[in-house]
Amino acid sequence: MSKEELLAIVPCHRKPERCLKINGKPMALCARCTALYSSYLLLPFLYFVPQLHSLAIALLLQLPMLADGLSQKWKWRESTNPLRVVTGTMSGVGQCLFIWFIADWLSKALS
Numbered sequence: 001m002s003k004e005e006l007l008a009i010v011p012c013h014r015k016p017e018r019c020l021k022i023n024g025k026p027m028a029l030c031a032r033c034t035a036l037y038s039s040y041l042l043l044p045f046l047y048f049v050p051q052l053h054s055l056a057i058a059l060l061l062q063l064p065m066l067a068d069g070l071s072q073k074w075k076w077r078e079s080t081n082p083l084r085v086v087t088g089t090m091s092g093v094g095q096c097l098f099i100w101f102i103a104d105w106l107s108k109a110l111s
């Protein structure tokens with residue numbers, strides 16, 4: 001499987017103007033998706049911060065990306081790549097915390 005075929009299965013609009021650039025060339029994923037998927041690398045480290053394994057925190061961290069993405073989709077405003085990176089990272093961390101919340105809950109429910 002080539003790199004292009006592998007990346008094709010990752011959901012992303014890939015609009016070049018919304019991608020971070022390396023040496024002037026747009027990355028394969030948009031700024032938001034790059035930040036979101038990259039933040040999944042934090043998942044194992046968040047194990048050591050059980051105070052953050054909260055459903056409320058996980059959901060709250062989704063709000064900035066929803067506000068940024070939806071306000072842009074509804075053409076109220078145009079986002080920027082730095083903002084897409086920040087909100088994508090927050091969302092990705094929130095998704096990691098959601099996974100730990102579920103893991104903790106399952107661990108307690110099954111013991």
Ligand SMILES: [Zn+2]
Nearest residue numbers: 012013030033
């Ligand atoms: Zn994307």
